[in-house]
Amino acid sequence: MSATETGVLVIGGGAAGIAAARAAHEAGATVTLVTLPGGATTQTAGLVWGLSRDVFRQWNDGAFREGGRYVTVGAWMHTTAFAALPSLLDVSSVTGTLAVVDLPTHPSWSARLVANTLGGRVVSAKDLPVSETFREAAVKFDTAGVAEGIAASLKSACEGCAAVLMPPVLGLRHDDVAARMAAVLGLPVGEAVGAVGDPPGVRAARAVRRWLPAAVTVLEGRATVAKGGRATVDVEGVGTVRAKAVVLATGGLAGGGIVFDRALREVTANVPVWTRTRACVSAPSGASRGADPTAWFAEGSPDGVGVRLDASQRVIDADGATAVARWLFAAGDVTVTPAGAGLLDALASGRRAGEAAAREAGGG
Amino acid sequence: MAIDLPARRPDCDVLILGGGVNGTGLARDLTLRGLRVILVERNDLAFGASGNSSGMIHGGPRYLTTHPEVTRSSCLDSGYIQRIAPHMIFRIPFLMPVYGRGAKAQVMLDAYDAFFAVYDQYQPLKRGRRHTRLTADEAVQAVPGLNPHNLFGAVTLDEWGINGARLCNANALDARERGATILVHTTAEEVLVEHGAVVGARVRDLLTGVASTYTARAVVNATGAWSPITAALSGLEGRVKVRPGKGIHVVLDRPITDVGVMCNAIDGRQIFIEPWGNTCLLGTTDDDTYANLDDLPVTTDEVRYLVEGIETVLPRVREARIVGTTVAARPTLYAYGPTEDALSREHEIVDHTAHGASGLYSLLGGKLASYRLFAEEAADVVARALGFTARCSTHTTPLPGGDRVPEPEMLAARFRITPYAAARLITRHGSRAEAMLSDGGRRGAVTVCTTEPVLACEVRYAVRVEGARTLADVSRRTNLAMGPCGGVECALAAAVIAGEELGWTAAEVRAQAASLIEARRRSRLPAIGVDQARAEGAVDATLRGLGRAVMA
Ligand SMILES: Cc1cc2nc3c(=O)[nH]c(=O)nc-3n(C[C@H](O)[C@H](O)[C@H](O)COP(=O)(O)OP(=O)(O)OC[C@H]3O[C@@H](n4cnc5c(N)ncnc54)[C@H](O)[C@@H]3O)c2cc1C
């Protein structure tokens, strides 16, 4: 197989990789993105961490607490990265009664509990789909007319309320369910944040994917950065790609960019891994004695572990100062991230790395 | 200390300290004999050795050559436990492989064979099967994946297993339903002695911080490895000695073998792997411990020691996913006195009259397998001292749910749950599963934890009927969150249900869910491997979503 040439090669198609590809493309580079399926971006709860750190913090320490704020998100969107936030409901800004909608068979949604702590009122819809999981329920809400019908049946119960809070079921395939319900009810409709993998997370992943420009070539397969001084990447089942710059956006432990196998390793480019405070000691793979994971956790959460960058977004070497190579950049969870880093941090760092890589590719 | 003793009837006849199998077993026995009992447990029922043992109701083969009467009584009691809790007990066939060649291996195999031929005589007492002797080929057939290299032969051995936490809860529930008061998260802070006689204890509810005093005619220290500390609460420092031996288990995500296998660890100690419900246990270690018994650490060292040992007989243990560890301290008797009473080798009842505290007793040692017998002996002593003459009936009266074992398929069809969920529910609750599902209605049959599985009605029951006060208590009673997800999928759902019962705010619901997820992580941390490490990112994300700031 002959080698393919590209300006910027992005490895990893999560939030960081997509943002990097977009930024590099917008900066004028020819971009190829190679990825495996899965990764953290596909598994989130759709929580908007850092949409505004403030909002998140309020949610974080207040959750449902009296006087606290409870941020609910419909279609997952970020004001600067994306177009709009059509159904973000900040409960703290609701003056008047909040109608909390019951979902009878779901074990982790207790409208009574939420309403009690928020000072809202429990309302029940007629013909609400009977489901055990939020995903199952969301599929039913996707069906044309169902959400509108439920909204109509809620109308009289919501009389006098200022806003309606739904469990996280507002559509799996569609992003406009909250808006459709709001139109029928004539009230803002928000959606409580659920757990990982719940419908808002699925919609968030879709919103991120939409961010990838059509002009970017996408390859599927496992990428390995070849040893040696050149920006050459082998893609399993595809062949060799030669690039002017490479962005490593392979994710953390969840994405597969970092692997714990008696020691923590970065497995795509084989570059040094760091915790937030120090370099991880490497151990030969297969050794029966090696790093003690308890010690590693004592230093912080596992998602903080990753490669270190210099100010120009380049991956640095074991000396903690020099870049591994002029052409190797990184972004997202594969890097040492601050505590609480999430989707938006991945997008932001992806954008920085993509711009830097495009500069390198353009100048080379 | 002197207290104002009101001239009134004491709050109870017997105050029991400690909610392990011995404390709860005694509470049940005394209640059945008509005594009024209060039991206080500092953590939760089965928090200590009883909930973290290997769970073997064995017939005491190791006493076979020296004290066959102990083997006999152990087998007999194993039979009684089957009678009173048929739903809980499950058969564990074990294989003891013999490796090596030539005369030495032959002698070893012959010795095992002869030994277990003698043990076979007692097996009928516990409905146990006779042992068999296998060639190397037969052994590999019996245990697929058994290391065939240098394998000479094997013998099989039949034992029974039980979930110790369920056993404690069943005993406590029966006592409670017959009038006893069972208080969890309530610690004895001081045992009150007046004029050489025990009069009660001052206790504190560790969740609310509220202290109270219970008066009693007798107090029993059934605090296992904690018992020397507990004795010191009544000024009896040094009067009670045990030698806490820490033991851990490694828990795999599924049974990688249907047959337990014994082998030797690197230091020659005997260790084993056993199928355990829908998981598998590797055990165990035995090390003197001086650590805080309320928070015993598990180390990477201990885990690797067990995995390395088991790997010699079952290499695929390396590929299995470890979902957690268990740890507890055995209340090993400090020194085995040179006594003719064979049972004192296992357990001992200390009457503290001679130490200036009449009416105070300490239960030392014991095994899960012999809890009923130990409780009976202790109840004989305590009841007689208080003038009660009723005889023990714990060997004939079924534990709650043990009267009848429903058919999983029928239960499944009737309540529209999976036969597997029904079967798991029945092992924990026997005939009570029916009422639980009927009361729970449609919402009750919803699955909360998919790996175990645990249904919504069981979570509610754990709180309402079995007295759980935290989400971790629910987990101990139901196995909730014990699987690979470590609570990521189910902790919040379960906390919502428990919160409805216990009046938690939504913030408390989230905090409880986060605490359980963190506790599960602590349990598996020393054993984390490639796959589990990959899943830890999701755990962090979940914790953050629950409002926990993950460590920076
Ligand atoms: C379960 C879970 C829930 C979360 N919930 C939230 C939330 O609600 N809100 C929030 O803001 N944040 C959340 N986060 C954090 C957030 O998802 C991550 O910070 C972010 O998605 C990281 O994006 P990334 O692009 O760096 O990595 P990833 O999304 O993991 O992407 C890495 C990609 O690289 C691919 N890859 C890896 N190695 C190779 C290779 N050698 N060759 C080719 N491809 C490769 C992977 O397959 C994957 O597709 C959550 C994280 C997890 C794990």
Ligand SMILES: Cc1cc2nc3c(=O)[nH]c(=O)nc-3n(C[C@H](O)[C@H](O)[C@H](O)COP(=O)(O)OP(=O)(O)OC[C@H]3O[C@@H](n4cnc5c(N)ncnc54)[C@H](O)[C@@H]3O)c2cc1C
């Ligand atoms: C690793 C291991 C494996 C084992 N395997 C087996 C086996 O396979 N078969 C078998 O028969 N036996 C086995 N055993 C032994 C068996 O588990 C114990 O002997 C038995 O459970 C002891 O029960 P207990 O009630 O005396 O103690 P525990 O179960 O330890 O209970 C003591 C309780 O007292 C409470 N407590 C402490 N201080 C106070 C206080 N001040 N106030 C109130 N409460 C207090 C504690 O919280 C604890 O719950 C094993 C033990 C271990 C550790």
